[in-house]
Amino acid sequence: MSSMDIASLAPIGPADRSRTSLGWGIVGTGVIARHFAEDLARVPGCHLAGVSSRTMERAAQFAGLYGGVAYEGHDALLQDARVDAVYIATPNSSHFSMAWAAIESGKSVLVEKPLVVNVERAERLIGFARERNVFLMEGVWCRFLPAIRFVQQALDRGSIGTVRSVTGELAFQHPYDATDRFFDPLQGGGALLDLGCYLVSLSLMLLGRPDTVSGAWCAAPTGVDRTARLDLDFGGVPATLRCAFDNTGGNLFVIEGTRGALVLPSPFIGARQVLETGPVIGRTIRALGKSPFAARLFSKIARKLPLPGVRRHAFDFPGYGLQFEIEAATRAIQSGETAATLSPPDETLEVLKIIQTIRDLPCS
Numbered sequence: 001m002s003s004m005d006i007a008s009l010a011p012i013g014p015a016d017r018s019r020t021s022l023g024w025g026i027v028g029t030g031v032i033a034r035h036f037a038e039d040l041a042r043v044p045g046c047h048l049a050g051v052s053s054r055t056m057e058r059a060a061q062f063a064g065l066y067g068g069v070a071y072e073g074h075d076a077l078l079q080d081a082r083v084d085a086v087y088i089a090t091p092n093s094s095h096f097s098m099a100w101a102a103i104e105s106g107k108s109v110l111v112e113k114p115l116v117v118n119v120e121r122a123e124r125l126i127g128f129a130r131e132r133n134v135f136l137m138e139g140v141w142c143r144f145l146p147a148i149r150f151v152q153q154a155l156d157r158g159s160i161g162t163v164r165s166v167t168g169e170l171a172f173q174h175p176y177d178a179t180d181r182f183f184d185p186l187q188g189g190g191a192l193l194d195l196g197c198y199l200v201s202l203s204l205m206l207l208g209r210p211d212t213v214s215g216a217w218c219a220a221p222t223g224v225d226r227t228a229r230l231d232l233d234f235g236g237v238p239a240t241l242r243c244a245f246d247n248t249g250g251n252l253f254v255i256e257g258t259r260g261a262l263v264l265p266s267p268f269i270g271a272r273q274v275l276e277t278g279p280v281i282g283r284t285i286r287a288l289g290k291s292p293f294a295a296r297l298f299s300k301i302a303r304k305l306p307l308p309g310v311r312r313h314a315f316d317f318p319g320y321g322l323q324f325e326i327e328a329a330t331r332a333i334q335s336g337e338t339a340a341t342l343s344p345p346d347e348t349l350e351v352l353k354i355i356q357t358i359r360d361l362p363c364s
Helices: 003-008 031-040 056-066 074-078 092-104 119-132 146-157 191-207 279-288 292-304 323-334 345-359
Strands: 022-027 046-053 069-072 085-088 108-112 136-139 163-171 212-219 225-234 237-244 253-257 261-264 273-277 310-314
Touching (some): 022 031, 022 323, 031 056, 056 069, 085 092, 092 108, 108 323, 119 345, 136 345, 191 237, 191 253, 253 279, 273 292
Parallel strands (some): 046 069, 163 237
Antiparallel strands (some): 163 253
């Protein structure tokens, strides 16, 4: 029996919530979709029920590797009652329409960041999910990593005293190609939506909503932001954030307090350790971040060797780290919740508002 024949046997109707294992469907078959499928297998209480792609060939290849039923097009996947929740891993520009269709079908929805490409679409999508009482979450995976949770708890305990400043960078070299998703405005390109959202999201998670937002950005030839700087102020605590496609940066995230500092080494979005230091060493590490080579070298050394004055907290895990957001989403959905505590829609909306504020500034 062919994959198309198997797909045609899928039951039609509302998802069956009585099963103990949550059935996930994946829309898209790219790199992040493959990582999601691999890490999904590590999460108890859920399984891969189906995958859709624009072509049956790609969907069938994906299903052959990771399981589930293959579908040509997302509409067929959304009709499968074995699919309880959908992970959308398609280009940024398609997130809104894909998520809207999934919500309309009554499926719980996890959208790879960014949720959508602008504030207006975010407000509409979040409002629609609430109207339909359907789970909706943006997949900012670093929020769920054990290392990030440790930082959040350490700040709540006052481990480094009163927070005085935050510095973060996320920059990766991408050769310019007008048709590449990173630079194509029609695909929702730009460094702020691809990288800056991590910096802003993490800052809001740890410090709350900023009082003021300022910054600057430089454009690629296609008009999207190639580099950007964001200056946020959280009640007198400055956060200096930078994202870029024109170089590979130091990619540290440093939180300095009156009694010490917490450092997420490079690249911080996949953090598997947290470095806890005194104030002087914290300032020194922040200064290292100005030199990408020095910052990356420091991070490499810190992973392998003990450093004087630095306490290392290790949080190793198998796979890519997506299992933590999958676990959180699965638990929330099975509990009948419509949002996840660690990635609430209102905070997703606030991140997009901050990004939009920077993009609305004249290009420098």
